[in-house]
Amino acid sequence: MxxxxxxxxxxxxxxxxxxxxxRETVERVYHTVEPYRKKMxxxxxxxxxxxxxxxxxxxxxxxxxxxxxxYPFGLFAVPKKDLIRIHASSxxxxxxxxxxxxxxxxxxxxxCVCRIACMGGAQPDEIAxxxxxxxxxxxxxxxxxxxxxxxxxxxxxxxxxxxKQLMFMKDFGTTLLIATPSYALRIAEVAExxxxxxxxxxxxxxxLVGSELMTEAMRQxxxxxxxxxxxxxxxxxxSELMGPGVSGECLELNGMHINEDHFIPEIIDPRTGEVLxxxxxxELVITCISKEALPLIRYRTKDITRLMYEPCKCGRTTVRMxxxxxxxxxxxxxxxxNVFPSQIEEVLxxxxxxxxxxxxxxxxxxHSDTLEIRVEVLSDYMMDxxxxxxxxxxxxxxxxxxxxxxxxKVSLVSPNSIQRFEGKAKRVIDLRKN
Amino acid sequence: MFIEQLSIFLENRPGKxxxxxxxxxxxxxxxxxLGLSDTTDYGIAxxxxxxxxxxxxxxxxxxxxxxxxxxxVVELQQEVxxxxxxxxxxxxxxxxxxxxxxLVTGKExxxxxxxxxxxxxxxQTLKDAGMKMFSEEELxxxxx
Numbered sequence: 001m002x003x004x005x006x007x008x009x010x011x012x013x014x015x016x017x018x019x020x021x022x023r024e025t026v027e028r029v030y031h032t033v034e035p036y037r038k039k040m041x042x043x044x045x046x047x048x049x050x051x052x053x054x055x056x057x058x059x060x061x062x063x064x065x066x067x068x069x070x071y072p073f074g075l076f077a078v079p080k081k082d083l084i085r086i087h088a089s090s091x092x093x094x095x096x097x098x099x100x101x102x103x104x105x106x107x108x109x110x111x112c113v114c115r116i117a118c119m120g121g122a123q124p125d126e127i128a129x130x131x132x133x134x135x136x137x138x139x140x141x142x143x144x145x146x147x148x149x150x151x152x153x154x155x156x157x158x159x160x161x162x163x164k165q166l167m168f169m170k171d172f173g174t175t176l177l178i179a180t181p182s183y184a185l186r187i188a189e190v191a192e193x194x195x196x197x198x199x200x201x202x203x204x205x206x207x208l209v210g211s212e213l214m215t216e217a218m219r220q221x222x223x224x225x226x227x228x229x230x231x232x233x234x235x236x237x238x239s240e241l242m243g244p245g246v247s248g249e250c251l252e253l254n255g256m257h258i259n260e261d262h263f264i265p266e267i268i269d270p271r272t273g274e275v276l277x278x279x280x281x282x283e284l285v286i287t288c289i290s291k292e293a294l295p296l297i298r299y300r301t302k303d304i305t306r307l308m309y310e311p312c313k314c315g316r317t318t319v320r321m322x323x324x325x326x327x328x329x330x331x332x333x334x335x336x337x338n339v340f341p342s343q344i345e346e347v348l349x350x351x352x353x354x355x356x357x358x359x360x361x362x363x364x365x366x367h368s369d370t371l372e373i374r375v376e377v378l379s380d381y382m383m384d385x386x387x388x389x390x391x392x393x394x395x396x397x398x399x400x401x402x403x404x405x406x407x408x409k410v411s412l413v414s415p416n417s418i419q420r421f422e423g424k425a426k427r428v429i430d431l432r433k434n
Numbered sequence: 435m436f437i438e439q440l441s442i443f444l445e446n447r448p449g450k451x452x453x454x455x456x457x458x459x460x461x462x463x464x465x466x467x468l469g470l471s472d473t474t475d476y477g478i479a480x481x482x483x484x485x486x487x488x489x490x491x492x493x494x495x496x497x498x499x500x501x502x503x504x505x506x507v508v509e510l511q512q513e514v515x516x517x518x519x520x521x522x523x524x525x526x527x528x529x530x531x532x533x534x535x536x537l538v539t540g541k542e543x544x545x546x547x548x549x550x551x552x553x554x555x556x557x558q559t560l561k562d563a564g565m566k567m568f569s570e571e572e573l574x575x576x577x578x
Contacts (some may be wrong), residue, residue, distance in 0.1 A: 377443065377499070380499075380501045381501070382443075383441050383442070383443045383478065383499055383500070383501045384439075384441035384478060384480070384501055384503040384549075385478075385532070386473070386478065387532075389443075389476070389478075411475050411476075412443075412475070412476055413445055413476070414443045414444060414445060414476075414498065414499045415497075415499050416497045417445065417497075
């Protein structure tokens with residue numbers, strides 16, 4: 001089901017909407033947001049210099065640092081009385097980034113999330129269990145409002161108490177699961193321990209996962225745990241831009257459709273800031289063109305992807321962004337090699353004898369980076385043979401060497417010994433001191 | 435003939451083995467024999483216990499990984515050359531030993547827990563050589 005007509009417009013129609021909204025947004029932020037006015041003045045730009053999409057690249061970027069520097073409300077374009085919601089990012093280092101919404105912003109947000117839910121196969125009659133943590137985090141309430149708009153019955157179960165989550169799933173006949181991929185797998189694991197078979201005993205048919213990256217290998221694990229009949233899609237967003245709802249996968253599973261009437265995507269070279277031609281890989285930059293409270297201009301997401309303008313079989317005409325290899329923030333530099341934890345995950349999940357639960361420990365010894373992977377052994381027959389365990393260790397090492405070109409240490413650990421997560425999984429432990 | 439040996443994968447950290455011993459004690463399960471070797475990061479604790487199926491269940495519930503492997507328990511007289519004789523029997527038939535550890539049956543003698551690359555043929559070979567192998571009932575009698 002395609003929710004909105006805006007998802008099937010012609011390229012010209014999309015450009016027309018984007019142009020009008022971009023001009024209006026630039027005009028507005030210049031007059032209402034001091035830091036933007038300063039940046040534009042410094043660049044020698046007046047709002048009227050931005051006549052259309054072709055002028056977008058002249059505008060200065062906005063970064064996470066700008067949000068921190070203007071904590072909490074410095075980038076807001078409306079007076080506080082117009083706000084009806086405030087969220088904040090978790091912000092592990094430094095101050096959190098604070099985001100605000102007017103009534104219209106919440107309306108647009110719900111609309112965007114509703115579209116994404118439909119892309120992922122959600123129907124109006126779903127019983128939707130939201131296993132994201134409610135609170136300052138945008139994930140839970142974003143999905144909540146979007147699915148409510150769709151007409152689903154929301155079970156706002158939040159995270160934690162997995163046994164009870166499963167009781168609700170079983171007794172309510174939950175059909176739609178909202179969770180991080182790692183929590184979705186955890187729920188299936190606890191189900192098995194409780195004697196509940198996810199495929200036979202539950203009514204789950206769709207999962208919308210988000211808030212952390214899902215690799216293809218992880219999606220396969222999800223099918224294994226929840227059943228092949230499931231529609232399992234991921235969606236993309238970040239609180240600065242709105243929360244979830246920026247883009248999402250359709251059932252063709254070939255990239256995530258961006259809600260282009262609300263967000264203009266660009267791909268830049270992260271080193272030079274130059275805009276790259278269509279189809280090239282680079283950092284995703286997003287301009288919010290319909291937000292009242294926090295209209296970010298050319299926000300640097302730090303996410304590496306490429307844009308695909310080819311028509312999609314699902315019928316939508318909106319541009320798709322390729323699924324992420326990893327967030328730049330998550331990237332590790334090991335002995336000069338860029339390593340995305342997702343690359344390690346792909347290798348591990350491709351090996352039958354180890355499970356989806358792992359931990360990456362990075363350290364520095366004798367001025368050289370070390371990388372250790374701790375992974376749970378799954379296979380029963382290995383448990384009585386040192387030879388088989390050593391063989392597995394060797395196999396993991398050599399596959400990692402092929403993918404990353406790095407020699408690493410592998411530590412096999414027993415099942416259930418690695419921490420499980422209910423929200424975003426934290427699988428990397430970096431012990432290096434600068 | 436075959437005895438169900440319990441193998442537990444465990445990380446090499448203080449207190450890990452104690453956790454297993456405690457869990458079995460709690461359920462009144464006797465550890466008849468234990469084989470353990472040193473490795474750097476992890477080890478496999480192999481044991482013959484009084485009720486292997488239940489022991490496995492108990493450990494699984496406690497979050498350990500335990501599997502059952504069929505092994506042979508061969509009697510070993512307390513005399514010079516007894517081990518040699520067993521090994522000789524196996525090697526002449528081309529049977530390769532994977533691991534072996536001792537099991538005390540009483541004051542007079544003992545036994546060896548044996549795992550080879552081909553357990554069925556090992557059983558036949560030892561039987562043909564006239565060696566005694568303990569049954570589960572016999573092992574369970576030992577503690578009385």
